[in-house]
Amino acid sequence: MTVPAVLDVPTEAPMTPAAERILDAAGTLFYTHGIRAVGVDSIAEAAGTTKKTIYDRFGSKDGLIVAYLHRRSLRWRSLVLDFIRPLPVGRAQALAVFDATDEWMASWVRGCGFINAYAELGGTDHPGVEIIVEEKAWVRDLFAHTCTAAGYPEPEFLAGQLTLLHEGSIVARTAGAQDDASRVAKLTAQILLDVPVGEPS
Incomplete structure (x- = not known):
């Protein structure tokens, strides 16, 4: 039986450990302090990584927000x-x-x-x-x-x-x-x- 689209949730795409840390840190900071208030520097520090790694994995801050x-x-x-x-x-x-x-x-x-x-x-x-x-x-x-x-x-x-x-x-x-x-x-x-x-x- 076909599952209605509204009941079908895609699985999360696998990520590298670094990308996981970045997204976890960004999620906490975005939710706690606001998307506009949080800079890439703060995310990099919280994730224990570099701005370059963030841009390599997500392209931009907007990509990370998405x-x-x-x-x-x-x-x-x-x-x-x-x-x-x-x-x-x-x-x-x-x-x-x-x-x-x-x-x-x-x-x-x-x-x-x-x-x-x-x-x-x-x-x-x-x-x-x-x-x-x-x-x-x-x-x-x-x-x-x-x-x-x-x-x-x-x-x-x-x-x-x-x-x-x-x-x-x-x-x-x-x-x-x-x-x-x-x-x-x-x-x-x-x-x-x-x-x-x-x-x-």
């Missing part, structure tokens, strides 16, 4: 799919996205790395923007897939509602200091799924 966002995307998607795969297709899987988010965000106290990156890169032609936009679209597509599988009459509209709940819970958890945001969002999602509200005519 690699950081791409790897973050793959790891986030893998976590979500690990949560939903054992569950019955449909409603239970949609709700499990909120459980996955709760676990993911417990390790990332500065909020969503994609939202943070978009705050710095949005409105530019930086190649990282496309990864961020695709990541948010993937969440909505995943909800649409689960709602379609569950047989809801307007799965795309319902997916949009669930996506707003999901993204809002991430912001509320960090900027709003609401530690139970994912749990509250899941409870609200249950109400939506039990009594779905159709798109206004």
Whole structure:
């Protein structure tokens, strides 16, 4: 049976040990201090390598930013799919996205790395923007897939509602200091799924 594209996550491409150290260091620094604030010198020092090695492996700082966002995307998607795969297709899987988010965000106290990156890169032609936009679209597509599988009459509209709940819970958890945001969002999602509200005519 063909696996829907939204459920298929590519494996991470193998890298040299030096490239791994660089990407690990860059990821920590970008997330903690911001993409624009972190220079290649700081990344090289944290990774125990040289600027030349960074440019040899990633081409430029922009290339490193793209690699950081791409790897973050793959790891986030893998976590979500690990949560939903054992569950019955449909409603239970949609709700499990909120459980996955709760676990993911417990390790990332500065909020969503994609939202943070978009705050710095949005409105530019930086190649990282496309990864961020695709990541948010993937969440909505995943909800649409689960709602379609569950047989809801307007799965795309319902997916949009669930996506707003999901993204809002991430912001509320960090900027709003609401530690139970994912749990509250899941409870609200249950109400939506039990009594779905159709798109206004």
